[in-house]
Amino acid sequence: MNALATILEVRGLSVSLPIGGKLTPVVTDMNLSIARGEAVALVGESGCGKSMTARAIIGLPPPGAEIAGSIVLKGQELTQLTPSERRRIGGREIGFIFQEPMTSLHPTLSIGAQMTDGLRYHLGLSRTAALERARELLDRVGIPRGRDILAGHAHQLSGGMRQRVVIAMAIACGPSLVIADEPTTALDVTIQAQVLDLLARMREELGLAMLYITHDLEVVADFCDRAIVMYAGDRVEDGQPEQCLTRPRHPYTSGLVAAIPRMGGTSARLSPIPGQVPPVGAWPAGCRFAPRCAIADEICATRPVFDAGVRCWRPLASPAP
Amino acid sequence: MSPRLPNDMSATTATIAPAARRAGLARRLAAKPTAALAILVLAGLIAAILAAPLLTHASPLKIDPAHRLLSPRTGHLMGTDHLGRDMLAIVLYGGRTSLIVGFFVTAIAMSVAIALGLLSGFYRRIDAVLMRIVDGLMAFPGIVLATAAAGYIGPSVTTVVLALSLVLIAPALRVVRGQTLIVRELPMIEAARAVGLRETHILTRYILPAVLSPILIQASFVFSAAVLGEAALSFIGLGVGAKDVSWGGALAEARDYIQNGWWIVVFPGAALVLTILSLNLLGDSLRDALDPKLAGRRA
Numbered sequence: 001m002n003a004l005a006t007i008l009e010v011r012g013l014s015v016s017l018p019i020g021g022k023l024t025p026v027v028t029d030m031n032l033s034i035a036r037g038e039a040v041a042l043v044g045e046s047g048c049g050k051s052m053t054a055r056a057i058i059g060l061p062p063p064g065a066e067i068a069g070s071i072v073l074k075g076q077e078l079t080q081l082t083p084s085e086r087r088r089i090g091g092r093e094i095g096f097i098f099q100e101p102m103t104s105l106h107p108t109l110s111i112g113a114q115m116t117d118g119l120r121y122h123l124g125l126s127r128t129a130a131l132e133r134a135r136e137l138l139d140r141v142g143i144p145r146g147r148d149i150l151a152g153h154a155h156q157l158s159g160g161m162r163q164r165v166v167i168a169m170a171i172a173c174g175p176s177l178v179i180a181d182e183p184t185t186a187l188d189v190t191i192q193a194q195v196l197d198l199l200a201r202m203r204e205e206l207g208l209a210m211l212y213i214t215h216d217l218e219v220v221a222d223f224c225d226r227a228i229v230m231y232a233g234d235r236v237e238d239g240q241p242e243q244c245l246t247r248p249r250h251p252y253t254s255g256l257v258a259a260i261p262r263m264g265g266t267s268a269r270l271s272p273i274p275g276q277v278p279p280v281g282a283w284p285a286g287c288r289f290a291p292r293c294a295i296a297d298e299i300c301a302t303r304p305v306f307d308a309g310v311r312c313w314r315p316l317a318s319p320a321p
Numbered sequence: 322m323s324p325r326l327p328n329d330m331s332a333t334t335a336t337i338a339p340a341a342r343r344a345g346l347a348r349r350l351a352a353k354p355t356a357a358l359a360i361l362v363l364a365g366l367i368a369a370i371l372a373a374p375l376l377t378h379a380s381p382l383k384i385d386p387a388h389r390l391l392s393p394r395t396g397h398l399m400g401t402d403h404l405g406r407d408m409l410a411i412v413l414y415g416g417r418t419s420l421i422v423g424f425f426v427t428a429i430a431m432s433v434a435i436a437l438g439l440l441s442g443f444y445r446r447i448d449a450v451l452m453r454i455v456d457g458l459m460a461f462p463g464i465v466l467a468t469a470a471a472g473y474i475g476p477s478v479t480t481v482v483l484a485l486s487l488v489l490i491a492p493a494l495r496v497v498r499g500q501t502l503i504v505r506e507l508p509m510i511e512a513a514r515a516v517g518l519r520e521t522h523i524l525t526r527y528i529l530p531a532v533l534s535p536i537l538i539q540a541s542f543v544f545s546a547a548v549l550g551e552a553a554l555s556f557i558g559l560g561v562g563a564k565d566v567s568w569g570g571a572l573a574e575a576r577d578y579i580q581n582g583w584w585i586v587v588f589p590g591a592a593l594v595l596t597i598l599s600l601n602l603l604g605d606s607l608r609d610a611l612d613p614k615l616a617g618r619r620a
Contacts (some may be wrong), residue, residue, distance in 0.1 A: 037539060051366070058515055060514055060515060087518075087519070090517050090519070091517015094515075096512070098508055098511070099508075100508055103509060104508045104509055104511070104512040106350075106509045106530075107531070108530045108531065114513075117513075117526070118516040118517065118518065121516075121518060121519070122517060168510075169516065173602060197513045272486075310416060
């Protein structure tokens, strides 16, 4: 990977939240880097810290959160910025796509007003120029008759259309990084494919670095260049999506893959991972997955180091040669 | 895959349906019998009050001892009071006082409540201070607070407006603050933050419109509380003063003559009851009409 092309570089990121009056870690020792044009998936069950990682990167952590480590966007250390500097960088350089297009658009403001706010603020465009740009953006994300849409409101649009509007807003100011937090979860399967298609096209055309948060490993395989699997605030595996799917190295990834329902599968039953994700604040001291792991032994009581793409003392198979 | 075709279809169907739903607040209100009646009564009252000089030539202040306590008849549609003043004129001009007080109190109390409520709901630090002040204000019985204010400045329309505004700000502020607290946490506000917009911009452009409907409902209740409050203050002699007629003042004076003429009590009383009842009904209907969850259920 060319160092110059690296857009986002996260090193040793930890996020702690005040839970019950105590600062409790929810993300620990997170490392990730995304190059221009690259899509990296952050995979894991709900509560594993993937959204919190994204929130830390865009600078919108929950109130009272404490963030340690370094987040470098295009050579600029974001954690050192004042909130207002952060806002200017964040809104302009990072586009964010939310999970629920139903609730991330304002119900009583026109689509045009919402789309142009960021353009006018960050790029200093006039109202007319911003509206014209918004229309172009809508055209770009596959919404014809942009003028009508801009004058309308969110409730007049279907779910897929709304998510297109949200994507158009995310790329509006020409960001170098787009973070998508489960952008297709709330959509129909057919619309999901369209939205993914659109995201892939945008990434290609605009050379975007993309952080794609999901719990769906299979979407990752088609869409992303790299997958980072998270478990209980930890990065447990980092590798090619195909490798994660076909030759998972961490027992947790393997469990995730085994739990994917398959059509025409030989086994009639799904194989869920036994047990539950330990709640935040009650993580085991050693390997956090050990209590649910079939192959855990004594050494797993010590915290494993992240080595060769996996945080495990007993990685399953060796990676592809 | 070309995403355009299926989307074109969804766009067309999606834009047609809400167009029919967008029937307008006014029409939705008028469709409800109680709301329609309330609006009709209020409109009638306001029209009559504004057209008072056309409806009666009598002055509400002209004392005429020769014609005291006349029952309703031609020439004196609502009779005369114990000083021979025309009751119709008193009701109409008294209503003018009620409207003026109601309008200004609503304007003042709601502007302050909206501004402070938004700030309080949005900024935790302001909230901590402001809510203690509001708690203090709410701990005082409203009428005592208004009485103290009126007694301190002396009776006049301005006094009544200021005193009632002071009393009515606190509950309205709480409504605005509570709604702001809810809206502040919605994903759409987070989305606006992710765009990098300034907090003041988010507050005025994104949060204010989202809290408008409870504000509108609250305003109708503030108006009715102001009309009632003015009547109460005037009734206990701390109201608008002798130079201005008011329903409350008329009722206070009529108290001693109830046995001699029912009309001195009934007409200003009925005007007051009708106004308050209509305002409250309007507020209730507004709440139903503005709440999309109730839209279909109570037609």
